[in-house]
Amino acid sequence: MTAYQPDALIAADIDAYLATHAAKSMLRFITCGSVDDGKSTLIGRLLYDSKTIFEDQLSQLEADSRRVGTQGANIDFALLVDGLAAEREQGITIDVAYRFFATEKRKFIVADTPGHEQYTRNMVTGASTADLAVILIDARKGVLTQTRRHSYLAHLVGIKEIVLAVNKMDLVGHDQSVFDAIVADYAAFAKTIGIERFTAIPLSGLTGANVTTPSPDIPWYDGPALLPRLETVAIDGDRAAAASFRMPVQWVNRPDLDFRGFAGLIASGRASVGDRVRIAPSGKTTSIARIVTYDGDRQEAIAGEAVTLVLAEEVDCSRGDVIAAAENPPEIADQFVARIVWMADAPLVPGRSYSLKLGTQLVGATVQPPRHVVDVNSQEERPADTLALNDIGLAEVYADRPIVFEPYAQGSALGGFILIDRATNATVAAGMIDHALRRAQNVHWQSAVITREAHARQKGQVPRVLWFTGLSGSGKSTIANMVEQKLHAMGRHSFLLDGDNIRHGLNRDLDFSEAGRVENIRRVGEVAKLMADAGLIVLTAFISPFKAERDMVRALLPEGEFVEIFIDTPLAVAEDRDVKGLYAKARSGEIAEFTGISSPYEAPERPEIRIDTTKETAEQAASRIVEHVLGIWSYDL
Amino acid sequence: MTGLTHLQRLEAESIHILREVVAETERPVMLYSVGKDSAVMLHLAKKAFFPARPPFPLLHVDTTWKFQAMYELRNRAAEAAGMDLIVHRNPEAEAQGINPFDHGSRHTDMWKTEGLKQALTAGGYDAAFGGARRDEEKSRAKERVFSFRSAAHGWDPKAQRPELWNLYNSRIHKGESIRVFPLSNWTELDIWQYILQEGIEIVPLYFAAPRPTVERDGMLLMVDDDRFRLRPGEVPVERSIRFRTLGCYPLTGAVESEAATLSEVIQEMLLTTTSERQGRAIDHDQAASMEKKKREGYF
Numbered sequence: 001m002t003a004y005q006p007d008a009l010i011a012a013d014i015d016a017y018l019a020t021h022a023a024k025s026m027l028r029f030i031t032c033g034s035v036d037d038g039k040s041t042l043i044g045r046l047l048y049d050s051k052t053i054f055e056d057q058l059s060q061l062e063a064d065s066r067r068v069g070t071q072g073a074n075i076d077f078a079l080l081v082d083g084l085a086a087e088r089e090q091g092i093t094i095d096v097a098y099r100f101f102a103t104e105k106r107k108f109i110v111a112d113t114p115g116h117e118q119y120t121r122n123m124v125t126g127a128s129t130a131d132l133a134v135i136l137i138d139a140r141k142g143v144l145t146q147t148r149r150h151s152y153l154a155h156l157v158g159i160k161e162i163v164l165a166v167n168k169m170d171l172v173g174h175d176q177s178v179f180d181a182i183v184a185d186y187a188a189f190a191k192t193i194g195i196e197r198f199t200a201i202p203l204s205g206l207t208g209a210n211v212t213t214p215s216p217d218i219p220w221y222d223g224p225a226l227l228p229r230l231e232t233v234a235i236d237g238d239r240a241a242a243a244s245f246r247m248p249v250q251w252v253n254r255p256d257l258d259f260r261g262f263a264g265l266i267a268s269g270r271a272s273v274g275d276r277v278r279i280a281p282s283g284k285t286t287s288i289a290r291i292v293t294y295d296g297d298r299q300e301a302i303a304g305e306a307v308t309l310v311l312a313e314e315v316d317c318s319r320g321d322v323i324a325a326a327e328n329p330p331e332i333a334d335q336f337v338a339r340i341v342w343m344a345d346a347p348l349v350p351g352r353s354y355s356l357k358l359g360t361q362l363v364g365a366t367v368q369p370p371r372h373v374v375d376v377n378s379q380e381e382r383p384a385d386t387l388a389l390n391d392i393g394l395a396e397v398y399a400d401r402p403i404v405f406e407p408y409a410q411g412s413a414l415g416g417f418i419l420i421d422r423a424t425n426a427t428v429a430a431g432m433i434d435h436a437l438r439r440a441q442n443v444h445w446q447s448a449v450i451t452r453e454a455h456a457r458q459k460g461q462v463p464r465v466l467w468f469t470g471l472s473g474s475g476k477s478t479i480a481n482m483v484e485q486k487l488h489a490m491g492r493h494s495f496l497l498d499g500d501n502i503r504h505g506l507n508r509d510l511d512f513s514e515a516g517r518v519e520n521i522r523r524v525g526e527v528a529k530l531m532a533d534a535g536l537i538v539l540t541a542f543i544s545p546f547k548a549e550r551d552m553v554r555a556l557l558p559e560g561e562f563v564e565i566f567i568d569t570p571l572a573v574a575e576d577r578d579v580k581g582l583y584a585k586a587r588s589g590e591i592a593e594f595t596g597i598s599s600p601y602e603a604p605e606r607p608e609i610r611i612d613t614t615k616e617t618a619e620q621a622a623s624r625i626v627e628h629v630l631g632i633w634s635y636d637l
Numbered sequence: 638m639t640g641l642t643h644l645q646r647l648e649a650e651s652i653h654i655l656r657e658v659v660a661e662t663e664r665p666v667m668l669y670s671v672g673k674d675s676a677v678m679l680h681l682a683k684k685a686f687f688p689a690r691p692p693f694p695l696l697h698v699d700t701t702w703k704f705q706a707m708y709e710l711r712n713r714a715a716e717a718a719g720m721d722l723i724v725h726r727n728p729e730a731e732a733q734g735i736n737p738f739d740h741g742s743r744h745t746d747m748w749k750t751e752g753l754k755q756a757l758t759a760g761g762y763d764a765a766f767g768g769a770r771r772d773e774e775k776s777r778a779k780e781r782v783f784s785f786r787s788a789a790h791g792w793d794p795k796a797q798r799p800e801l802w803n804l805y806n807s808r809i810h811k812g813e814s815i816r817v818f819p820l821s822n823w824t825e826l827d828i829w830q831y832i833l834q835e836g837i838e839i840v841p842l843y844f845a846a847p848r849p850t851v852e853r854d855g856m857l858l859m860v861d862d863d864r865f866r867l868r869p870g871e872v873p874v875e876r877s878i879r880f881r882t883l884g885c886y887p888l889t890g891a892v893e894s895e896a897a898t899l900s901e902v903i904q905e906m907l908l909t910t911t912s913e914r915q916g917r918a919i920d921h922d923q924a925a926s927m928e929k930k931k932r933e934g935y936f
Contacts, residue, residue, distance in 0.1 A: 007907075014904035022830060026643035095799060097778040098771050100824045107643040109822055121799060128801040235640055250656040255689035263685070265653045265803070294684040304641050306652035306685070319660055343799055357804050360660070416802045425808040427798040 007104070020104060027235060030111040030126045030159075032150035033136030038167045041076075042136065042205035043110060046227065047101050049212045096126040105231040120376055120390040121343045123153045124430055128416065131235050132161040134226070139172045139202070143185045145377050148193075151186075152379055155195050156339065156392065157432070158408060161233050162190075162198040165226060169218060170204040176220045193379060201226050240303040240411060245269030245277070245325040248359035248404075248413065252318055253308050261292055261308040262317055267359070267413030269325060270302045271309065276326035279317050280404040285326050286313040320361040322404040322414065330414055333436035334402045340367065340395055342387035344421065344428035350386060351518040353552035354428065356399060358417035364400040364555055365419070366522075369515075371395060386515065387429070396437065400555060408432035422548045423602065455535035459493045463532040463561055464629060467553065469544045469604060470567030471596045472582055473574040475613050475621075476541040479567060482622035484539050490626075494537040497524055502542075512593050518549055525553035532561060537629070545595045547602040565625060566607035571596045573614060644831055651678075651819040652685040653803055654782060655766070658817050659685075659692055661807040662764040665817075666723075666757070669695040669715070671707040672883045673839050674768035674820060676714070677828055680837050681819060682766075683718055694721035696765070698756055700748035701726060702737055702885035704861050710840050725756035737887040738866050744885070754790045757814060764807070764815045772824045782821045788812035829903045842880045843902060845894040849873035856890035881906070 009017040033039040065076040099110045111126030113119070127133060133154040137147055154162060164186055172178045179202045190198060201210055202221050209215035212227040224232070246267045253261040271277075271288055278285045290310035291298040301307045309323060317323070324330055342348055348367055356365035370393035372381040387393045408415030412432075419429040456463050466483065468476040477498055487494045503510070507523055510516040521544050528538045544550055554562040574596070575583040586594035593599040604610075609628055611621040641649070658665050667682060669675050682691040695715050715722035727735075730747040737744045757765060771777050781797050783805050798806050807815060820828070832839060842859075849860040851871045858865075859880075860873045865887060867873070878891035879902065896905040 010907045014900045024643045026646045100772045125799045251660045294687040306649040412802045427806045430801045
């Protein structure tokens, strides 16, 4: 067995060789299938046949093949890429491994995902950057559930080029009727999920038939072998270049007062000096004055290039904005329907505020209970209340401000997003925007004639939301009531929203599940905001156990109007008091999901005011809060 | 067809990553090891922020045992880029006189692994660019572009985040940090081709020249200064050599070569039959050495 055999041109004329290689294009693809389908063998074969394996690696491979290989005296190509078993033993999560090889025409990046566990998450991750998917089928087994799953996921993330690699043809005697039956079967299925086209290739990773060159073993097949197909397939980037110009602004480049450029990666289309552009979402128009690069100014730049644009006029533009073709700007909305792939162990909490990153925009967003989830194996839709790890669902997403987007079908750069958990900072989901909700586009903010400032001025005060948070029985309601009495006595206009009372009315349809608690706080937050708009000082007394929801309410209000008051009573003390007898019931299991006992309480990290009820009386605490609030007023008024 | 070449796509991807980190983190820093990958990374940083200077400093975690030619280029390259150069040497290693002759793997642990942690903590950096590539080794094939480290600089393989499209999640808690690898998708050949295409200056040691050497334990070592301890019977012999990777000179094996120009080096690399990391003693320690070192905080 010989390893790396270099091109004759390398020795003969290195400069000529390098010149041809400098013009190579790049294709990223994903391989879908399990070890049983011969996937690792096929990838190993591609690396081997494209001469990417060096002598020391080959001697290692030969030694490993003899020791643990499954191919007798022959080389076990799977060992080149596997290494996964050892990693699994070490407890390392493998989601996607990337491998590299090159031919004279192209450089290839292969995303390889391990077979079964976490398949949806891993495959979606690997496929998100792929131009093409190779879907492996074992010729002996035909189209299986997993084939349908792989195809559905590849199609879901928008991969347009699919190669159906019918592997192990040597084990079915290179029989054309077997191949034809599989292709017919697959074609019928592909149509049902909307796959427009695919290329089927009969091959054998083990013998190498139809991997790099046509094989005499399969004379009845006159299409390309796998590698030539990969070398010639059109790359998606070309399609992006034909679309309308869009560049999300990454960074404003301002080295001195004379230069102000907008750095970004062109997502689609092309930009030329003089082109009219529109800044989204502001809608301001101007034109491109310069296209600046380190290698000198350019007249034109295309999709996929990282450039710095200088605009003709001084317009407001910063990170998160999108510079787009003036005559065809992208859509703007704050509510849309998206396909969401859930990637975290903790399930989606509908109504909770997550961070959403799309392009260079980072906003707060909530996800509604899904309209349905899709069974990835049968592609059937079924109802669900939430999304768990590896679930794929269709759901409405509400952003806390309008974002610039395009439907995912038009491109991933402004159509794909991730959701980030605000407490753990983990990436918990991938989303693909389907369309904006019409109501988001048509319901405009009504600007009131009497402004919130006018309301506040009439009452002679600055609105505040005094948000009391703490365990059940910590003393929130008691202290909040005292604060309100003091404010009332001082002629201030206030209103107290109390947890128990709201649960009897506005929120009586909500339960005490995590989702119910999130929605409870969201509604209270919105009501508090309306009251603050009316100029009132609002006091709220809710356990509000989750940081994400408290932060969401904070974000609803102008800077400084949200005052978080942490009634810090240790659990043991609150339980000892047990004013309402609830702790006893929770301990006996009569109440499920009770904060502090069977449901977490996330203490505020930096509350405006912290009250330690073991050190202060309620009266002292109330006085201190009033002083704090009045102290802030004296600065404002 | 208007498509971009593979080098154009790689370059744009790296620039995008560099800019994302600068836009989203508080105190980024670039680890600069003076090797060819660092040279490419620095060049990409200049491109990403042109006409501004890259808005972060360079950090060299020094062992005092690098090749003299590396120190020379390091200082010049930082000055040419107009960037601050921070050189960190682990004071404990310095005090104990840790060296590659007497201390074996402790040399790497103390100077590099510990030194890096010290430098990152001292600078309060929340993001550090490194020049590692996925093609270097099997265990790196699965490495993310953004790699998250605890406040103690530990790498928890289970806490890494999925990376979708080109959306990177750079959010961290106080004290945590990110290692970012903008060259993840480059191969060794890509690096060489890019150096050729862009005319990037690299340490002359990558090109063959007559240099004083001794052969020891199957490796060809260069006698770079008079701290090199010759064993009984060893006499430096002048050979035409070059290096495929650069590190501490007593630990870095040379190859005999006549390739004195960039295209000759690439030619020799393409004609050669052994993979890149063979010259580095660090990888021969143990099979899964890279994985282990990464967990301990080595790049």
